[in-house]
Amino acid sequence: xxQLVESGGGLVQPGGSLRLSCAASGFTLDGYTIAWxxxxxGKEREGVSCISFSGGSTxxxxxxxxxxxxxxxxxxxxxxxxxxxxxPEDTAVYYCAADRWRLCSRLPTAFEVxxxxxxxxxxx
Numbered sequence: 767x768x769q770l771v772e773s774g775g776g777l778v779q780p781g782g783s784l785r786l787s788c789a790a791s792g793f794t795l796d797g798y799t800i801a802w803x804x805x806x807x808g809k810e811r812e813g814v815s816c817i818s819f820s821g822g823s824t825x826x827x828x829x830x831x832x833x834x835x836x837x838x839x840x841x842x843x844x845x846x847x848x849x850x851x852x853x854p855e856d857t858a859v860y861y862c863a864a865d866r867w868r869l870c871s872r873l874p875t876a877f878e879v880x881x882x883x884x885x886x887x888x889x890x
């Protein structure tokens with residue numbers, strides 16, 4: 767069974783940093799494009815970032831550009847989202863999602879395998 771497991775969420779003060787991890791279970795991330803999404807209460811799921819299956823292409827939502835960095839370590843079968851200069855509006859449940867051989871996308875409908883989510887709360 768293909769599974770993704772997010773970790774690294776938590777409570778952080780505004781201006782702080784967190785690093786989310788997305789680990790694959792039951793399959794290797796080689797060949798998979800990975801995207802990060804987030805969903806705040808009462809809001810639609812938003813595409814935050816994407817990294818291509820080769821790692822050579824990334825993109826970011828305007829709201830996080832310059833603050834968030836996505837990376838992957840295929841040897842560890844893990845993708846990371848480094849989040850710096852966090853703001854209260856970054857508070858949400860963050861999800862990673864995977865799809866094989868896909869060009870980068872931040873549309874939820876483009877991805878088949880999803881993690882369970884990790885809560886990030888930015889508050890003083």
